[in-house]
Structure formats: structure tokens, C-alpha cells
Amino acid sequence: MTTIATRSHLDVATHVAATIDGIFAMIDGWRDLLEDRWRADASLSAVRVDPVVEAFAVPAVSGDTLLTGAGFVATPGALADAEWHLAWWLGGSGADRSVRRLATIDDPSHEQFRDYTALEWWRVPTATGTRHLTGPYVDYVCTDDYTVTITTPVRIGDRIVGVVGADALVDRLERTLLPVMRTGATPATLVNASGRVVTSTDARREPGSILRADGLGDALRRPVGPRTALPGGAAVVPCGDTSLALVVGT
CATH class of the missing domain: 3.30.450 (Beta-Lactamase)
Structure with a gap:
């Protein structure tokens, strides 16, 4: 018979924190990278930002990972060539592990345009100036599944130029956290x-x-x-x- 050691709840909480802290640290690194690029080029455009975001987002959602989405969302007007801009990459699921960029509609006059600044994962971190964990919620934009989104502001001086972050599917978090919680x-x-x-x-x-x-x-x-x-x-x-x-x- 196999005996499973009982952990204290403090130990379980520490394990949960370590799992989430790893995601936090990754996102903080992305934020620092984007802030450095912005300081070096105050007139950044979507054309220049997107390859930078793709370079960190695609590896983050590829293969066996907790993350299913990652990227950067610009403050309206922050980029020289795009009033509204969302650079977000999605990982595959099941047998399909291909990575694709999220298709978005950035024209406010279009009937399917969605103002992302009204959403919690944008609204809260840009109001507080600190990272925020949104969810779980059903992400009808990206996954159509229960998702947790972590976002943190990208700041140049006193100005927030966007948020950078990642999505994690709840079922992937459950597979990681529940065995320890039990x-x-x-x-x-x-x-x-x-x-x-x-x-x-x-x-x-x-x-x-x-x-x-x-x-x-x-x-x-x-x-x-x-x-x-x-x-x-x-x-x-x-x-x-x-x-x-x-x-x-x-």
C-alpha cells in the first residue's frame, strides 16, 4: 500500500504560490523588455513591437505549458501606426500544438469591434498600476474555456503604454495544483x-x-x-x- 504524506496547509499554499510566482516572474521579464525597448525608441510602432512580443510569447505557449495565451495590448494611441492594437499569441490544445496569432478587429467603427479597455484584465492593472489576476472566467475572445489571465502594466515614466500578460487554462492549473491540494x-x-x-x-x-x-x-x-x-x-x-x-x- 502506498502512503501519501499529509502536508500542512501552509506547505500547500507555498506550492501554489511557487507555481504562480513562476508565471509572475516571466511576465515581469516581458514587461522589463518592452519598457527598455520603449525608452530606446519613443516612437515605437506596431511593426516594431510585434516581433519583440512574438519572440517571447510563442515559446511561452508552445509545448507542455500552463499557458495558453501570451502577449501585449497597447494603450489606445500609444503606438505610432495603430490607435488600437493587441498582439497576442495562442497555443494549441490536444494533438494540435500549433501556435497562432489571435485575430482581432482594431477598427472602432466595425460592428464586431470590442473595447478591451473595459475588460477587467486591462481595467484593473491600468487603474492600480500593479499586476492583476483576473478570473476564472469563460474567455470567449480566446479559448471559450475557463481561464485565468495575469496582466501587468508597461510603464514609461508616468505613462502606461499597455499591459503585458498571459492566460492559463483552469484545467491545466487543476492538473498541477490539485494533487498537492489533496x-x-x-x-x-x-x-x-x-x-x-x-x-x-x-x-x-x-x-x-x-x-x-x-x-x-x-x-x-x-x-x-x-x-x-x-x-x-x-x-x-x-x-x-x-x-x-x-x-x-x-
């Missing part, structure tokens, strides 16, 4: 800063649903130390600075 001492649910479920050892808690528990909202906004007790015996364990947290003991 080794915790009690059931665990991974939620974002709004209490939306990313994944859970409880099959009844579906990705994208809202976890409701007394005191959960306050605990997610203002965690107290490595573990914040909730009424009824549950607790919230933050996963580093990822904005994710484990809700355990429920």
Missing part, C-alpha cells in the same frame, strides 16, 4: 481575491463559482498573518503575494 490535512478550495473558485478538492465547487462563507470577504481583503480564522472553524491561508488564497476546513 495532500492537505483537510479539504481546500483555492479562490481569487473576490472569492471566486479557481479549483477545489470538493468537486461540488466548480471553477468560476463564488465561494460564500461568513467573514471570507474581509479575510481575503485583510488577511491576518499566515492563517485567518473564519466563523465556523474554516480558515483562509494566503498563497504568498499571488492574490490567491486557500480556504480550508470547510
Whole structure:
């Protein structure tokens, strides 16, 4: 018989943080690269930016990876030759691992044009000036599947010229995180800063649903130390600075 060691919830949260931190570090590197290019050429155009983005986005979504999309989205008017511009590459799934560029409509007069500045993955990081994790949500633009999107601003001086980021499919995250989460001492649910479920050892808690528990909202906004007790015996364990947290003991 195989015995599976039980981990503390703090250990599980540390593993979750390490997984997400790897994605954060990659995106931060892309941001730094784009900021360096912009400082060297203040009149950057889509023609010049796109090859730079393609060079980091295509490897990131190729092969066996958590990421299914990656790229850069420009602030309207930031590029010399494109008022609106989205340079985003998508990885394949299943047997088809080919990488393609996301087709977009950048003409505001077109009936299918979509103002990306109204979307959470753009709106929040450009308002706060810091990285943001959006989702899980059904990404009807790229994947038609439950997705987590991480974006961070690209800044030149006081001006945000766009966001750079990546998409991760929830089912890929589940395959990576659930085996470790199941080794915790009690059931665990991974939620974002709004209490939306990313994944859970409880099959009844579906990705994208809202976890409701007394005191959960306050605990997610203002965690107290490595573990914040909730009424009824549950607790919230933050996963580093990822904005994710484990809700355990429920």
C-alpha cells in the first residue's frame, strides 16, 4: 500500500504560490523588455513591437505549458501606426500544438469591434498600476474555456503604454495544483481575491463559482498573518503575494 504524506496547509499554499510566482516572474521579464525597448525608441510602432512580443510569447505557449495565451495590448494611441492594437499569441490544445496569432478587429467603427479597455484584465492593472489576476472566467475572445489571465502594466515614466500578460487554462492549473491540494490535512478550495473558485478538492465547487462563507470577504481583503480564522472553524491561508488564497476546513 502506498502512503501519501499529509502536508500542512501552509506547505500547500507555498506550492501554489511557487507555481504562480513562476508565471509572475516571466511576465515581469516581458514587461522589463518592452519598457527598455520603449525608452530606446519613443516612437515605437506596431511593426516594431510585434516581433519583440512574438519572440517571447510563442515559446511561452508552445509545448507542455500552463499557458495558453501570451502577449501585449497597447494603450489606445500609444503606438505610432495603430490607435488600437493587441498582439497576442495562442497555443494549441490536444494533438494540435500549433501556435497562432489571435485575430482581432482594431477598427472602432466595425460592428464586431470590442473595447478591451473595459475588460477587467486591462481595467484593473491600468487603474492600480500593479499586476492583476483576473478570473476564472469563460474567455470567449480566446479559448471559450475557463481561464485565468495575469496582466501587468508597461510603464514609461508616468505613462502606461499597455499591459503585458498571459492566460492559463483552469484545467491545466487543476492538473498541477490539485494533487498537492489533496495532500492537505483537510479539504481546500483555492479562490481569487473576490472569492471566486479557481479549483477545489470538493468537486461540488466548480471553477468560476463564488465561494460564500461568513467573514471570507474581509479575510481575503485583510488577511491576518499566515492563517485567518473564519466563523465556523474554516480558515483562509494566503498563497504568498499571488492574490490567491486557500480556504480550508470547510
